[in-house]
Amino acid sequence: MTRDAPEAPTPDAPEATAPDSGVDPELCRRIEAILLIAEEPQGIVALAAAVASPVRPVRAAVSWLAADYDGEHGGYRRGFELREVGGGWRLYVREELDDLISDYVGSQVPxxxxxxxxxxxxxxxxxxxxxxxxxxxxxxxxxxxxxxxxxxxxxxxxxxxxxxxxxxxxxxxxxxxxxxxxxxxxxxxxxxxxxxxxxxxxxxxxxxxx
The missing domain is CATH 1.10.10.10 (Winged helix-like DNA-binding domain superfamily/Winged helix DNA-binding domain)
Structure with missing residues (x-):
C-alpha cells in the first residue's frame, strides 16, 4: 500500500521558528503589534497576558526582537529600537535620528x-x-x-x-x-x-x- 505524499506548506504559511532560533515568529508578530501601540513600557508579564502566552517564550521573543532590530540576526539596523525602561519594554526612535524627526515634525504645516x-x-x-x-x-x-x-x-x-x-x-x-x-x-x-x-x-x- 502506498502512502500519500505529505502536503506541501501553503506559500503564505509562517515558518515554525524564527531563523536560527527557537522563537516562534507568530509570537514575535503578536508582541510587535502590542508594542507598536503601547503608550507605556510593557513588562514581560503584561506582554505575556496580552498575547496569551507563557512568560518564558515571551521573554525570549522580546530579546530576539531587540537583537533583530539592532541588526544582530543578519539583517540591518533599524531606525527604531526596543528599549527596556522603567521595568518594561517600549519602541523608540534611535537617538541618532532625533534631529531628523525634529526637522520632520517642524516642517509640518502648523x-x-x-x-x-x-x-x-x-x-x-x-x-x-x-x-x-x-x-x-x-x-x-x-x-x-x-x-x-x-x-x-x-x-x-x-x-x-x-x-x-x-x-x-x-x-x-x-x-x-x-x-x-x-x-x-x-x-x-x-x-x-x-x-x-x-x-x-x-x-x-x-x-x-x-
Missing part, C-alpha cells in the same frame, strides 16, 4: 490646537512632572491621542518614569515657552490651585496613586 489639547497642555504645564493617568483623572477623559499630538508638536516631552509602575512622566519643553513668549513657567498665570492635586488622584482606570 495647525491650531484643539480645546482638548489646550486643556491637556495646561494640566501638564501646571502639574509637571505628571503621568497620562493623572492628567486623565484631572480632565475626566482619556488623553492618549491628545498627548501623542502634543509630543509630535514638540510642546511636551518625556521627563522620566515611575520606578514602581513604569508610567511615563511628561513635562513641557522650551518650545512651549517660545510659543507663549515667556522665559519660564513662573510667568504663567497662577491658576494651579484650581486643578486637582496629582499627589492624591485616581488614575483613569480607577486606581488611586499617592
Amino acid at each position: 495647525t491650531r490646537l484643539s480645546q482638548a489639547a489646550l486643556e491637556t497642555l495646561a494640566v501638564i504645564a501646571y502639574k509637571q512632572p505628571v503621568t497620562r493617568g493623572q492628567v486623565a483623572s484631572i480632565r475626566a477623559v482619556n488623553v492618549d491621542s491628545v498627548v501623542r499630538t502634543l509630543l509630535a508638536r514638540g510642546l511636551v516631552t518625556e521627563v522620566g518614569s515611575d520606578p514602581e509602575t513604569g508610567a511615563i512622566f511628561y513635562g513641557t519643553t522650551d518650545a512651549l515657552l517660545a510659543h507663549l513668549g515667556i522665559n519660564s513657567l513662573d510667568e504663567l498665570p497662577h491658576i494651579s490651585p484650581l486643578l486637582d492635586d496629582v499627589d492624591d488622584v485616581a488614575t483613569f482606570d480607577g486606581e488611586v496613586r499617592r
Whole structure:
C-alpha cells in the first residue's frame, strides 16, 4: 500500500521558528503589534497576558526582537529600537535620528490646537512632572491621542518614569515657552490651585496613586 505524499506548506504559511532560533515568529508578530501601540513600557508579564502566552517564550521573543532590530540576526539596523525602561519594554526612535524627526515634525504645516489639547497642555504645564493617568483623572477623559499630538508638536516631552509602575512622566519643553513668549513657567498665570492635586488622584482606570 502506498502512502500519500505529505502536503506541501501553503506559500503564505509562517515558518515554525524564527531563523536560527527557537522563537516562534507568530509570537514575535503578536508582541510587535502590542508594542507598536503601547503608550507605556510593557513588562514581560503584561506582554505575556496580552498575547496569551507563557512568560518564558515571551521573554525570549522580546530579546530576539531587540537583537533583530539592532541588526544582530543578519539583517540591518533599524531606525527604531526596543528599549527596556522603567521595568518594561517600549519602541523608540534611535537617538541618532532625533534631529531628523525634529526637522520632520517642524516642517509640518502648523495647525491650531484643539480645546482638548489646550486643556491637556495646561494640566501638564501646571502639574509637571505628571503621568497620562493623572492628567486623565484631572480632565475626566482619556488623553492618549491628545498627548501623542502634543509630543509630535514638540510642546511636551518625556521627563522620566515611575520606578514602581513604569508610567511615563511628561513635562513641557522650551518650545512651549517660545510659543507663549515667556522665559519660564513662573510667568504663567497662577491658576494651579484650581486643578486637582496629582499627589492624591485616581488614575483613569480607577486606581488611586499617592
